[in-house]
Amino acid sequence: MRPRVLSGIQPTGSPHIGNYLGALKNWAKIQYDYDSIYCIVDLHAVTVYQDPAELRAKIEELAGVLLAIGIDPTHSSLIVQSSVAAHAELAWMLTCVTPIGWLERMTQFKAKSEAQESIGSGVMQYPVLMAADILIYQAAIVPVGDDQSQHLELTRDIAQRFNSLYGDTFVVPETRLPTVGARIMGLDEPEKKMSKSAAGSGHAVSLLDPPDVIRKKILRATTDSNPAVDFETAGAGVRNLLAIFQAFTESTDEALRTQFSGMRYGDLKKTVAEAVIAALEPIQKRYREITAETGYIARVLEEGAEKVRPIANDTVKKAKRAMGLYTP
Numbered sequence: 001m002r003p004r005v006l007s008g009i010q011p012t013g014s015p016h017i018g019n020y021l022g023a024l025k026n027w028a029k030i031q032y033d034y035d036s037i038y039c040i041v042d043l044h045a046v047t048v049y050q051d052p053a054e055l056r057a058k059i060e061e062l063a064g065v066l067l068a069i070g071i072d073p074t075h076s077s078l079i080v081q082s083s084v085a086a087h088a089e090l091a092w093m094l095t096c097v098t099p100i101g102w103l104e105r106m107t108q109f110k111a112k113s114e115a116q117e118s119i120g121s122g123v124m125q126y127p128v129l130m131a132a133d134i135l136i137y138q139a140a141i142v143p144v145g146d147d148q149s150q151h152l153e154l155t156r157d158i159a160q161r162f163n164s165l166y167g168d169t170f171v172v173p174e175t176r177l178p179t180v181g182a183r184i185m186g187l188d189e190p191e192k193k194m195s196k197s198a199a200g201s202g203h204a205v206s207l208l209d210p211p212d213v214i215r216k217k218i219l220r221a222t223t224d225s226n227p228a229v230d231f232e233t234a235g236a237g238v239r240n241l242l243a244i245f246q247a248f249t250e251s252t253d254e255a256l257r258t259q260f261s262g263m264r265y266g267d268l269k270k271t272v273a274e275a276v277i278a279a280l281e282p283i284q285k286r287y288r289e290i291t292a293e294t295g296y297i298a299r300v301l302e303e304g305a306e307k308v309r310p311i312a313n314d315t316v317k318k319a320k321r322a323m324g325l326y327t328p
Helices: 017-030 052-068 086-095 100-104 107-115 121-135 146-166 211-219 236-249 253-260 265-292 296-323
Strands: 004-009 035-040 076-080
Touching: 004 017, 004 121, 017 035, 017 236, 035 052, 052 076, 052 265, 052 296, 076 296, 086 121, 086 296, 100 121, 100 146, 121 146, 146 296, 211 265, 236 253, 236 265, 253 265, 265 296
Parallel strands: 004 035, 035 076
Antiparallel strands: none
């Protein structure tokens, strides 16, 4: 039996090349080696206000993008979190065994609470819901980046605490993080990871951006004070452009140095832009085909939910019985 893998992504903002090179490309690659469940985590998205119509549209757009990059619904289960009610039910049970001190120590909560005078309670409970997403499918492996490693550790702590209090109920997911792809930084702020939530039209290249927009964004990317590429002194912006090119073309370090050493920044940016455009063209073509087929995305999402509901419901029933809650 193949180990089960669970990964999730929020349907806010637009999926960009950082998401693709850092995680989504790997999702498509590993799906044939694992029992893979890929989740559009819309319940996480509403920890802050979302325009309802826009959120619904973004969920469908993201599902289309995931299918376009190669998520195969005949091998993987692609689901929307809120369509499997057991996620929220298990999250409440886990909330009741999670000490508030654990949540107050979470880096993400501390950063958001310090930046705002008031935040919703869902922001604090966010990591417990994330734990429920993982534990409800008894996932052994969770391929996340370093920025999510604290959440995975909390998930392990919650599972172990529940198992200690109520008996062996949950698989404790591995702490070893599978290899993820390139860490892509913002075009305008190359010291910060590319983000879907960042303001500014020049921050990220969306997977659905047309070629002229991609060229415009990359040509405006931050570089450094050097006139041309110098691998020994290159600033963060130049290193980021080189990383984007290398990730899309799978060039070796030696080939990268040979091609770009001494190249002026205007030519560097043009070369990187054309490589990105060429790599995204088949994804965008597939996305157009998928969205042109009426009802296809909805069918995939419902079939995915139907496939995983028995697993989720069985886990909830097991947890309820362990806690002494009533279950027929």
